[in-house]
Amino acid sequence: MSTAPVLVACCGNRTRGDDAAGLLVADVLRETPDPRVEVADLGMDPSALLNMLENRHALVVADAARWDGAEPGDVLEFDWPDIDAVREARLSGHGLSLLDHLDLAGRLGLLPPATHVVAVAIERAEAGESASAAVVEGADEAAERIRRWVARHVA
Amino acid sequence: MRLMKSNRVIKVDALARVEGEGAIYVKIRNGQVADVKLKIYELPRFFEAFLRGRDLREAPDLTARICGICPIAYQSASCYALEKSQGIFEQVKSAPMIQPLRDLIYCGEWIESHVLHMFMLHLPDFLGFESAISMAEKHGPTVREALAIKKVGNDIVALLGGRAVHPVGMAVGGFHRVPDEADVAALLPRVREGIDRMSELTMFLASAVKYPDLERDYEFVSLRPDEGYPMNLGRIHSNKGLDVEQERFGLCIEERHHPHSTALHSLIRGRGSYMVGPLARLNNCHDRLHPRARALVEPVCRAVGRTLPWRNNFLSLPARALETVHALALAADIMTAYRRPAEPRIAFTPRAGRGAHGTEAPRGVCWHEYSVAADGSIESAHIVPPTAQNQTTIEEDLLEFAPRVADLSDEEAALQCEHLIRNYDPCISCSVHFLKLRRTRLPSRKD
Numbered sequence A: 001m002s003t004a005p006v007l008v009a010c011c012g013n014r015t016r017g018d019d020a021a022g023l024l025v026a027d028v029l030r031e032t033p034d035p036r037v038e039v040a041d042l043g044m045d046p047s048a049l050l051n052m053l054e055n056r057h058a059l060v061v062a063d064a065a066r067w068d069g070a071e072p073g074d075v076l077e078f079d080w081p082d083i084d085a086v087r088e089a090r091l092s093g094h095g096l097s098l099l100d101h102l103d104l105a106g107r108l109g110l111l112p113p114a115t116h117v118v119a120v121a122i123e124r125a126e127a128g129e130s131a132s133a134a135v136v137e138g139a140d141e142a143a144e145r146i147r148r149w150v151a152r153h154v155a
Numbered sequence B: 001m002r003l004m005k006s007n008r009v010i011k012v013d014a015l016a017r018v019e020g021e022g023a024i025y026v027k028i029r030n031g032q033v034a035d036v037k038l039k040i041y042e043l044p045r046f047f048e049a050f051l052r053g054r055d056l057r058e059a060p061d062l063t064a065r066i067c068g069i070c071p072i073a074y075q076s077a078s079c080y081a082l083e084k085s086q087g088i089f090e091q092v093k094s095a096p097m098i099q100p101l102r103d104l105i106y107c108g109e110w111i112e113s114h115v116l117h118m119f120m121l122h123l124p125d126f127l128g129f130e131s132a133i134s135m136a137e138k139h140g141p142t143v144r145e146a147l148a149i150k151k152v153g154n155d156i157v158a159l160l161g162g163r164a165v166h167p168v169g170m171a172v173g174g175f176h177r178v179p180d181e182a183d184v185a186a187l188l189p190r191v192r193e194g195i196d197r198m199s200e201l202t203m204f205l206a207s208a209v210k211y212p213d214l215e216r217d218y219e220f221v222s223l224r225p226d227e228g229y230p231m232n233l234g235r236i237h238s239n240k241g242l243d244v245e246q247e248r249f250g251l252c253i254e255e256r257h258h259p260h261s262t263a264l265h266s267l268i269r270g271r272g273s274y275m276v277g278p279l280a281r282l283n284n285c286h287d288r289l290h291p292r293a294r295a296l297v298e299p300v301c302r303a304v305g306r307t308l309p310w311r312n313n314f315l316s317l318p319a320r321a322l323e324t325v326h327a328l329a330l331a332a333d334i335m336t337a338y339r340r341p342a343e344p345r346i347a348f349t350p351r352a353g354r355g356a357h358g359t360e361a362p363r364g365v366c367w368h369e370y371s372v373a374a375d376g377s378i379e380s381a382h383i384v385p386p387t388a389q390n391q392t393t394i395e396e397d398l399l400e401f402a403p404r405v406a407d408l409s410d411e412e413a414a415l416q417c418e419h420l421i422r423n424y425d426p427c428i429s430c431s432v433h434f435l436k437l438r439r440t441r442l443p444s445r446k447d
Helices: A017-031 A046-051 A098-107 A133-153 B044-051 B056-066 B071-085 B089-094 B098-127 B132-138 B140-161 B181-207 B246-252 B278-288 B291-304 B313-336 B386-405 B410-422
Strands: A006-011 A037-043 A058-066 A075-079 A114-121 B008-012 B023-029 B032-039 B221-224 B235-238 B253-258 B261-268 B353-361 B364-372 B378-384
Touching (some): A006 A017, A006 A046, A017 A114, A017 A133, A037 A046, A046 A098, A058 A098, A098 A114, A098 B132, B023 B410, B044 B056, B044 B378, B056 B364, B056 B378, B071 B098, B071 B364, B098 B140, B098 B181, B098 B313, B140 B313, B181 B291, B221 B353, B221 B364, B246 B353, B261 B386, B278 B313, B364 B386
Parallel strands (some): A006 A058, A058 A114
Antiparallel strands (some): B221 B235, B253 B261, B353 B364, B364 B378
């Protein structure tokens, strides 16, 4: 089976409210499949990304995020590595963020020629809650932005 | 006596993702370590409540969501505990291929979890790098090798679980489906190759790394099966006399709530703290490692300068490496002997019952206890994860260790404390992981 030229890798936790944002993006993308695109659910283990990059022309990663001044549902997109993340103590494998893995993939020469990051701003990530309406809407917008990026960058 | 800065606090808001949950706090007063706290957010309490009223057959997939890196541990413990409640535990154990397949999928999890921890987190500490990211610049081939081995683990999990992330293959009674012999045979060469590669990496970890010295008199708790290395089955055993049937483990421990942490701290009743995890398993059962791993024990012990038992949890790194060789070799044996069973699971009609069982998550014993109603719904659930069991031990390690770093800068002291905690590969905050982005590199307008 051949590898899709574009990988869209989404992280999230559906049991923790807005932390599901990346996975909601995956859900929206899967509603209208694109044969050029493989949508991967990384769940809470972004390390799985590192073994999925071979023979890709492009990578998009989607995740929940917080940043100063953001409102829940805001969407941010950047080409990697034009983004920066707060370094937090990595006590556990869980503490290695999606961007840590992008960084590592880059240092190992594993990243495809084009890598793009799409983040959905969140508010709350409490156990047992559903994602907020604002984040659900943000996920829709994020998915649309990913489709447009793929259309611009992939033949 | 070494002089310390007389009054200070070493603090790491380690996992301040949600309202400051997850932190290290070491207080030094008048030159003495006055207080040590490890704050951990623990998700299983939420799941215990969430499971009440759910059909017992949902429990494996629901509890797997407690941990994104070790879902198989939660699935297997819940399956065995519920199989006991339904009176089918012995049938599952003796059914053709179901028990070996349970061991095989667990091997996959050990491989991918141990490799992730060893090479992405723990080894950088010992080699003086901030993380695998900076380590990859100088040790790229080693990291690539590790990733290749990790992929073997992920692919084993996917083979039996349907996918590497959020595997869904395991069911109460066995598996939802089992793989074709051809699919198992196709993966076997990479597993065999992985044994050799991981054996070399094990000797590298043993000989190229200088291990800090922190020896303590731990009570090591692990499963101890009738035969083989601890993984899915066996009584629960310690080096200090604990030897109980699985069902009685909950009576042997006491879980205490401490205000600084939502995770309950586990103690052996009448004794105190204990350790679960690779060091406990290795010390208790190293004679039962697969021969490919057992052959490495003596040269590894020579290289690290310590014979077993190891009482220094910095040596959990080579312990994990030995276990990874064991898991690869055991997986190869199971796959070589695999014959597709006619039935993937034992059928049963839900009934009222109680059951308890623990399995060896990569981080240590993960123990579940369930009470089931006549209609098959869960009346109560009790989940004891490995990190909560280690929490008191971690704090005691910090208490012992803190004087050694008290003269360092705050940043360096905190890093050293993090290094110590990483010995335990704690399952902390697996529940949230959203990114925190720096404002200075973001556009000034809403995009």
